Amino acid sequence: xxxxxxxxxxxxxxxxxxxxxxxxxxxxxxxxxxxxxxxxxxxxxxxxxxxxxxxxxxxxxxxxxxxxxxxxxxxxxxxxxxxxxxxxxxxxxxxxxxxxxxxxxxxxxxxxxxxxxxxxxxxxxxxxxxxxxxxxxxxxxxxxxxxxxxxxxxxxxxxxxxxxxxxxxxxxxxxxxxxxxxxxxxxxxxxxxxxxxxxxxxxxxxxxxxxxxxxxxxxxxxxxxxxxxxxxxxxxxxxxxxxxxxxxxxxxxxxxxxxxxxxxxxxxxxxxxxxxxxxxxxxxxxxxxxxxxxxxxxxxxxxxxxxxxxxxxxxxxxxxxxxxxxxxxxxxxxxxxx
Numbered sequence: 001x002x003x004x005x006x007x008x009x010x011x012x013x014x015x016x017x018x019x020x021x022x023x024x025x026x027x028x029x030x031x032x033x034x035x036x037x038x039x040x041x042x043x044x045x046x047x048x049x050x051x052x053x054x055x056x057x058x059x060x061x062x063x064x065x066x067x068x069x070x071x072x073x074x075x076x077x078x079x080x081x082x083x084x085x086x087x088x089x090x091x092x093x094x095x096x097x098x099x100x101x102x103x104x105x106x107x108x109x110x111x112x113x114x115x116x117x118x119x120x121x122x123x124x125x126x127x128x129x130x131x132x133x134x135x136x137x138x139x140x141x142x143x144x145x146x147x148x149x150x151x152x153x154x155x156x157x158x159x160x161x162x163x164x165x166x167x168x169x170x171x172x173x174x175x176x177x178x179x180x181x182x183x184x185x186x187x188x189x190x191x192x193x194x195x196x197x198x199x200x201x202x203x204x205x206x207x208x209x210x211x212x213x214x215x216x217x218x219x220x221x222x223x224x225x226x227x228x229x230x231x232x233x234x235x236x237x238x239x240x241x242x243x244x245x246x247x248x249x250x251x252x253x254x255x256x257x258x259x260x261x262x263x264x265x266x267x268x269x270x271x272x273x274x275x276x277x278x279x280x281x282x283x284x285x286x287x288x289x290x291x292x293x294x295x296x297x298x299x300x301x302x303x304x305x306x307x308x309x310x311x312x313x314x315x316x317x318x319x320x321x322x323x324x325x326x327x328x329x330x331x332x333x334x335x336x337x338x
Contacts, residue, residue, distance in 0.1 A: 088114025203255025
């Protein structure tokens with residue numbers, strides 16, 4: 001074999017080093033959502049989450065598990081993260097590891113989405129709720145603090161209304177449940193409609209590359225999403241709201257026009273004692289746009305003792321901060337509406 005000159009060896013080595021980057025770039029342009037989801041999955045696994053599957057009435061439901069009960073308190077609630085329409089458990093990649101420092105956390109796919117197959121009963125709202133219920137039973141979760149985004153929020157509300165003894169807290173992020181008609185932007189068939197979906201979800205007018213918009217179009221045509229949006233069962237939790245007894249916190253990204261803030265106010269008014277926290281500059285996915293604030297909100301309500309860890313022995317006591325000196329929870333977490 002002829003020997004390579006020094007310049008050619010350097011070129012070959014540079015190409016070899018650059019090949020993974022080039023392959024990654026091709027993957028992003030061809031399958032952007034799948035590539036980002038794969039990266040989120042790796043992030044979860046590297047941060048200590050375990051990826052598992054459990055049979056739920058014969059359906060293999062994929063989920064991530066992390067953390068453990070705080071201080072060995074087996075009666076402490078388990079935080080269960082419920083994703084939205086067409087989303088997957090990986091949507092919680094920036095939230096789950098931080099929450100797992102304080103207690104046990106589970107993040108399942110909704111039936112039919114992510115890596116979980118479509119259930120034999122079809123893609124209907126009541127079916128998603130039923131599979132969540134059996135999933136929690138299968139894992140022996142006695143009491144859960146449900147954190148749901150979008151459709152996952154509606155599923156959490158229905159579960160809390162029908163299983164009040166099994167829910168310790170509800171945290172609802174830009175929750176669905178009051179949209180009686182499917183907005184046309186949820187089923188984009190063109191790049192123009194996909195761009196509109198991005199605009200109403202994020203509040204941004206920045207134009208996205210064509211390959212990203214094409215990915216939105218492809219996602220809307222997936223069987224599970226198409227079956228759910230084309231079904232006859234309405235995602236309506238209006239009648240469930242008075243039956244929710246768990247302490248409830250609604251967290252709303254103010255830039256979301258897909259499910260606007262007015263829906264958050266209606267949900268707050270319909271659930272006794274509910275609070276509403278508005279996050280400025282945040283869109284439809286607070287867990288992605290403001291993960292630190294979401295973690296703080298969930299932690300302070302589900303595991304209040306985790307807010308101020310005990311001081312190590314020998315540590316000097318700091319000056320007591322008065323109420324006038326300390327920033328308000330609203331300043332740290334968003335604007336709270338009574």
